[in-house]
Structure formats: structure tokens, C-alpha cells
Amino acid sequence: xxxPTSKRKxxxxxxxxxxxxxxxxxxxxxxxxxxxxxxxxxxxxxxxKGTLYNYYKDKPALFFSLMRRGFDxxxxxxxxxxxxxxxxxxxVYRTLKNSLCHMAECKYxxxxxxxxxxxxxxxxxxxxxxxxxxxxELAAGKLAEAFAVQPETENLPExxxxxxxxxxxxSARQIHIRLATSLDNQLxxxxxxxxxxxxxxxxxxxxxx
Amino acid sequence: xxxPTSKRKxxxxxxxxxxxxxxxxxxxxxxxxxxxxxxxxxxxxxxxKGTLYNYYKDKPALFFSLMRRGFDxxxxxxxxxxxxxxxxxxxVYRTLKNSLCHMAECKYxxxxxxxxxxxxxxxxxxxxxxxxxxxxELAAGKLAEAFAVQPETENLPExxxxxxxxxxxxSARQIHIRLATSLDNQLxxxxxxxxxxxxxxxxxxxxxx
Amino acid sequence: xxxPTSKRKxxxxxxxxxxxxxxxxxxxxxxxxxxxxxxxxxxxxxxxKGTLYNYYKDKPALFFSLMRRGFDxxxxxxxxxxxxxxxxxxxVYRTLKNSLCHMAECKYxxxxxxxxxxxxxxxxxxxxxxxxxxxxELAAGKLAEAFAVQPETENLPExxxxxxxxxxxxSARQIHIRLATSLDNQLxxxxxxxxxxxxxxxxxxxxxx
Amino acid sequence: xxxPTSKRKxxxxxxxxxxxxxxxxxxxxxxxxxxxxxxxxxxxxxxxKGTLYNYYKDKPALFFSLMRRGFDxxxxxxxxxxxxxxxxxxxVYRTLKNSLCHMAECKYxxxxxxxxxxxxxxxxxxxxxxxxxxxxELAAGKLAEAFAVQPETENLPExxxxxxxxxxxxSARQIHIRLATSLDNQLxxxxxxxxxxxxxxxxxxxxxx
DNA sequence: CATGAATGAGCATTCATTCAT
DNA sequence: AATGAATGAATGCTCATTCAT
Numbered sequence: 001x002x003x004p005t006s007k008r009k010x011x012x013x014x015x016x017x018x019x020x021x022x023x024x025x026x027x028x029x030x031x032x033x034x035x036x037x038x039x040x041x042x043x044x045x046x047x048x049k050g051t052l053y054n055y056y057k058d059k060p061a062l063f064f065s066l067m068r069r070g071f072d073x074x075x076x077x078x079x080x081x082x083x084x085x086x087x088x089x090x091x092v093y094r095t096l097k098n099s100l101c102h103m104a105e106c107k108y109x110x111x112x113x114x115x116x117x118x119x120x121x122x123x124x125x126x127x128x129x130x131x132x133x134x135x136x137e138l139a140a141g142k143l144a145e146a147f148a149v150q151p152e153t154e155n156l157p158e159x160x161x162x163x164x165x166x167x168x169x170x171s172a173r174q175i176h177i178r179l180a181t182s183l184d185n186q187l188x189x190x191x192x193x194x195x196x197x198x199x200x201x202x203x204x205x206x207x208x209x
Numbered sequence: 210x211x212x213p214t215s216k217r218k219x220x221x222x223x224x225x226x227x228x229x230x231x232x233x234x235x236x237x238x239x240x241x242x243x244x245x246x247x248x249x250x251x252x253x254x255x256x257x258k259g260t261l262y263n264y265y266k267d268k269p270a271l272f273f274s275l276m277r278r279g280f281d282x283x284x285x286x287x288x289x290x291x292x293x294x295x296x297x298x299x300x301v302y303r304t305l306k307n308s309l310c311h312m313a314e315c316k317y318x319x320x321x322x323x324x325x326x327x328x329x330x331x332x333x334x335x336x337x338x339x340x341x342x343x344x345x346e347l348a349a350g351k352l353a354e355a356f357a358v359q360p361e362t363e364n365l366p367e368x369x370x371x372x373x374x375x376x377x378x379x380s381a382r383q384i385h386i387r388l389a390t391s392l393d394n395q396l397x398x399x400x401x402x403x404x405x406x407x408x409x410x411x412x413x414x415x416x417x418x
Numbered sequence: 419x420x421x422p423t424s425k426r427k428x429x430x431x432x433x434x435x436x437x438x439x440x441x442x443x444x445x446x447x448x449x450x451x452x453x454x455x456x457x458x459x460x461x462x463x464x465x466x467k468g469t470l471y472n473y474y475k476d477k478p479a480l481f482f483s484l485m486r487r488g489f490d491x492x493x494x495x496x497x498x499x500x501x502x503x504x505x506x507x508x509x510v511y512r513t514l515k516n517s518l519c520h521m522a523e524c525k526y527x528x529x530x531x532x533x534x535x536x537x538x539x540x541x542x543x544x545x546x547x548x549x550x551x552x553x554x555e556l557a558a559g560k561l562a563e564a565f566a567v568q569p570e571t572e573n574l575p576e577x578x579x580x581x582x583x584x585x586x587x588x589s590a591r592q593i594h595i596r597l598a599t600s601l602d603n604q605l606x607x608x609x610x611x612x613x614x615x616x617x618x619x620x621x622x623x624x625x626x627x
Numbered sequence: 628x629x630x631p632t633s634k635r636k637x638x639x640x641x642x643x644x645x646x647x648x649x650x651x652x653x654x655x656x657x658x659x660x661x662x663x664x665x666x667x668x669x670x671x672x673x674x675x676k677g678t679l680y681n682y683y684k685d686k687p688a689l690f691f692s693l694m695r696r697g698f699d700x701x702x703x704x705x706x707x708x709x710x711x712x713x714x715x716x717x718x719v720y721r722t723l724k725n726s727l728c729h730m731a732e733c734k735y736x737x738x739x740x741x742x743x744x745x746x747x748x749x750x751x752x753x754x755x756x757x758x759x760x761x762x763x764e765l766a767a768g769k770l771a772e773a774f775a776v777q778p779e780t781e782n783l784p785e786x787x788x789x790x791x792x793x794x795x796x797x798s799a800r801q802i803h804i805r806l807a808t809s810l811d812n813q814l815x816x817x818x819x820x821x822x823x824x825x826x827x828x829x830x831x832x833x834x835x836x
Numbered sequence: 837c838a839t840g841a842a843t844g845a846g847c848a849t850t851c852a853t854t855c856a857t
Numbered sequence: 858a859a860t861g862a863a864t865g866a867a868t869g870c871t872c873a874t875t876c877a878t
Binding site: 472 | 840841842843844845
Binding site: 034132133159160163164166167169170171173174177178180191194195197198199201202203204 | 243338341342368369372373375376378379380382383386387400403404406407408410411412413414
């Protein structure tokens, strides 16, 4: 068995890692990858700049961790929406809503994805692109499975369910960007309902007879 | 009346402005906003760096012009798709295809949109965001009008036609990003068809009887 | 024929390069490679730091140029000593003296050789080591040739003449380090004479009969 | 009287000091003073970084101790060569050989001497320079004494014997550097013999009659 | 107008040293 | 005595922008 101090230290170390991520997220919610200097993140975390390097080997590593965390949260949001059950319309609505909710919570994700590409090493860029693609495929896959057990969509070809799922996430991003620009929160509900309606129709085969 | 030389000079000046944009586009098709240095653009344009400042007041201004030009091209692509006429399915398919085609041609647009956020001034960022939103609204509006004269969609509420149009562009972006990552060009056709099918369905009210 | 401005500009550029080297030499005569920051060199040269990079691609490049210049001067010093002619003793004495003179003038060379090794890239280190070795071989070769036409040494085997030449340069370095430490300039003359005497003897075969 | 534990503790402390020096020597045999970080030395010594500071007040102090130890070894090597006895040629040959052997064993010495200059304080630099000079004088003095009892050299003036001794060490360094560069171990023996021959001759007065 | 040398603010990263545990 | 997390000063290099020619 380990010494109790060892355990505590490990917990503290992990807590500090999280605190740094939190600080980075705060900074990135208003600045881009390049504007977000390590100086500022350190100061936001109330740590010396050098300390960051005890937790993350360099700037890209820090942001990758942040992305990782954001994506995990995203998957949780999607899973939550799915387990809710109910009719197709509700499923679509909830998933859209949760996606938007996630994007609002993790504004920094779009910022990083959008602005980090530049100075990342070739390898890091590739890794980031793959991470994004894989996470989306994962979420779309889960959603497509949920569609597969809905009465309205169970007869659709698999590829349509998958395409529909991806279209849903694309729509969520569209709404998010639109709303981010107009800042009119009252529109959001209406937009979500508009998209929901069309998505449901896109996924519904006309009942044969 | 103006001296004829004045006219010629003006034409030459405009031509030079375009040449600089061309050079910038070439550089940006492989580099991000930050990697693309003015040094390189100047050298690509076979001009001295200082000369660029006679045509654009600073780096953001240069890239704004580039975006402006890219969006104009985008509108032309969309209009072209619309005037083609034919059944809804063809309209959707062509618009998707042209959008993808535009994104491929103007890779730099996504790059700039994606990576410029950083060092733009607050004002410039706002302006860029609005430009993007307005251009999309414009294109979506045009497309919605085209839907309005299609037999399958003329009975839809206006808001559905607009939402459908925006969903189409969101889908195009989704496909583009996906393909940019996987580099498998053979998938594109299939993807476009998948999305087309769902979009048509989303826009089609079940015929009463 | 070239435009006159072109010529002038080139001359000015070259002059600036030299001025930078001079500034670097001044800084290095009292600081080591690491202590000598580009900030300080720039300020010594009365230029902005960034300007240095218009003339030398990085810190190692600047110091390599400095070494190159120093070695060229060294070869000139040695050649001068050789062409002086006269008996063996004078040749040895003059070469020792000139070597010491060079080391005093180019104090920075020892400093750089001595302190740069550290942060140079693998390739640069190799290059520096080879430069040092080659320059010494070159000088020793020239000196050995001069020995070959002296009555006292013409009968020596070639390898002895070469070894003697190298021993002379090793002796010069020894004296230089010694004197650099003790700062007693009056000793120098005596030391040179001591070493000269022994070197001449080392190079002189006992006359047969 | 001291408590026995006190004695043991002192011994242990001394042993730890030596262990740290060993670790430092291992690291310095492949890295320069600047590349050799305390992190690495601590890890090589299997100690925490902070612990080093219980034994040496700072980085220079650690390296001074290392130099001290290296010089002591050098003196032992020289003394060993001297006590061997035999004809002058053998004495010269053995001393050259042992010097080379020492330089090979204590590569780190040249490295430190060569690369430490930088961040040492003014005082430390002076101290190091004096240490080097004094150790050389000491060794040269011992060797000159040995020459004084050799039949071939006993009639030489004292200053010649001292100069010869110093020339020998200078030659050793020359050979060492040359060999370090060319990596051709087979040349070493020949070089040593060349230098031996000339040094013996330099030290030998033609017997009058 | 065109040029390109000069500028200098800005930033990621390293590492010797300290000190609370 | 041992630890190792925290510190923060220090520095090489980049690049948008200016301006004298």
C-alpha cells in the first residue's frame, strides 16, 4: 500500500493540472490560440510561467489536453441526449440543444480548433484534425444507433441515419455561429425548432401505405 | 475631363492590387494566416515588401480584400447553381457541388476565417464575423427564393425554405472538412448524394394524397 | 555595367557586416559566447537587434564569420613571419611572436572556440572542430615548408619539421595562456626567447663532424 | 570525544559528495557545462535536485570541486611518470603518455575549462585561471626536477628544463585535441613518438667534447 | 511610386535556485 | 537530511510596419 502523502500529492498534482486547464479555458474564451500567451494563462492560474512547464511540456500539449477534455464533455452531452429516449423529434431536439449547450460552455474549443492550426507542428496538426474527425464520427455513430431503434427511422438505410446524424451536428454548428454573431438569445429556440423540424422530416420515410 | 494617363494609371493600380491578391491567395492555399508572412507574399508577387503598403494599409486589410473577393466568387457559384433550373433534387445537388467546388478553389478562405481571428483588432473581428454571416444569409436567401418556385417546396413555410438552405450550406462545410481530412476523393460523390437525398426529403412535405 | 547605386549599396552592406563583426569582437573580448547576448552586440553596433538578422541568419552564423575572419588573419600573420627570411632562430622567433600577437588581437577567438562548443548544433560543432584543425594544419604545413629551405633543418625528415611546427604553435598558446593569467608583459619576451631556444634545438640535427 | 554516529555521518556525507562528483563527471563526459543541467546530474546521481544544494552551494562550486579532483589526478599521473626512472627519452615518453591518458580519462576537465568560463562570476573565472596556471607550474616544476637528475639534462640551465617541461605539456594538449578531432587512434603512438623525439632533442645540449 | 534596410515589441522556453513539507 | 514543486529572470528569434533614398 502506498504512503498516504503519496496519494495526496498525486491528487494535488491532478487538481493543479485541472486548474491550469481551467485558466486556459477562461483565457481562450476571449482570445485566440496566439493571443493567449502563456504569461496570461499563468497569471490567470495564479502561477509562475515556469510552473506550467511542470505540467505540460509545451503550449501545444496544454491545448491538446484542453481539447481532449472538451471532447470528452461533448461525448457526454451527446450520450445524455440519447439516453433520454422518447420520440424522434425529442431526440433530435435534445441532441441539438445539448450540442449548442456544449459549444457555449466550451467556446474555447472552436477557438482553438479554429486558430491553433497555424503554428502547430505538422504532426500536431494531423493529430488535431484526426481527433476532430474521430470525435465527430464517434458521436454521429452513437446517434445513428439511437435512430436505429426509433420506429420512424428503423427502416432507413444505415447510411441515411449516419448522414442525418452528421447533418444534425453541422446544423448545430451553424446555429451556434449564427447566434454567436447576433447575440440574440431569443432566436435560438426558434432556430432549434426550425432545424429540428427539417431534420425529423429528412429522417422520416414516408409511411408506405 | 481626366488626362488619359490618369485613367491608365488607375487601371494599372487596380491590376497591381489584383496581382497582390493573387499572390496572397497562392501563399494562403498552403499556409495559415500566421505562416503567411508579408515577406513571402511580396516575393510571390515579385514586389518589395514595402510596396504592399502602397496598396493595402496593413496585413488585415489585405486579407479582408481577399475574403471580399472570395465571397463574391461564392455568390456567383451559388447563383450559377440556382439558374440551372430543373427539379429540386438537381437544384440541391448542384448547389452542394458548387459550394464544395468553391471551398476547394478558395481553400484560403477557410484558412483565413479559421486562422485570422487571432491578431485582428476587435473591430476587424466583428467585421469579419458580420461579413461571414451576411454572405451566408444572402446566399441562403437566394436559394430559398429558388425553393419558392419549385413545385415540391412552394408550399413550405418561408422559414423552412430558409432553414433548409442554411442546412445545405452547413452540410457542404461538413463534407468539405471531412474530405479535407480523409483525402479520399472517391467518397465525395457518395457523400454529396447522401446529403442531397436527406436535404430533399427535409424540404419535401408529404404530398397530401 | 552596373548602376552606381548598386555598387555603393553593396559596399555599404559589406561595411555593415564588418561593423557587426567588429562589435561582436569587442563584446567577445570580455565575454564568453553565452554571455555575449545579441542584445549587447546589437547595442555595441548601435543597431537594433532585428537588424543583425538581416546580416547573419543566427547567432552561430555570426560567430562562425568571426572565426573565419580571425583565422584568415592568423594565416596572414604566419605567412608574414615566414617571408621574413633569415636564420632559423629568427624564423622561429618571429612566428612565435606573430602568433602571440594574433592571439592578443583576436582574444575573442580563444573565447569562442572555448565557449561556443556548448550550444552549437551537432553539425556546427563538427564544422568548428574541423575548421580549427584544418587551419592549424595549414599553418603548420606552411611553416614546415619554410623549415625545408633552412640549412639547419633541410636534412630533417619531413615529419620532424611538421611536428616542430605544431610544437611551435602549441608553445605559443601555452605562453599566451600563461601571460593572459599573469598579465606581466615583461615576462613575455623572456618566455619567447626560452621557447625559441628549445624549439631551434629540437629542430637542429647535430652537425655530423 | 565525538559520538561514533557523528563519524559515520561524516563519512557518509563525504561519500555522497563523491557520488555527486562521479555523476557530474559522467554527465560532463558527453555534455558541456551548459548542457549539463543540475536536473540531469541529480538524476544521474539518483538524488533530488534540491539535495545537491546540501553538498555544493551552487553550480560553479560543484564544478570547481570536480576540477580540483581532476587536477589532483593529473598530478598523480605526472608523479607516476616521473618515478619510473630510466633514460630521458623514456621519461619524456611516459609523461606525454600519462598526460594524454589523463586527458582521455578526464575529458570533462577540458570541457569544463573550455565551456565554464561563461557563467562563472568574475572571481570564479580568476580563480579557475589561477588554478589551471598553478597546477601546470606545479607539474612542470616536478618534471624539471626530474630533468635535473638526468645525465643529458643536468647541465642545462634551470629555465630550459622548465620551458621544456611546459613545452611537453603543451605538446600533449596539442596531440589530444588533434586526436579528439580525427578519432584515428592508430596515429596517437606515432604522434607521441614524433613529439618525444623533438622534445628530447630540445632538451639535449650537444655534449661539448 | 518602388524599394528593402532598420526597427523593436513580443513570446515560448529553459534552468539555477529556493523553500515548505 | 531529502525532496521536488514553484519560481521568474533571461534570451534568441520573428515579422509587421516605417521611412529614407
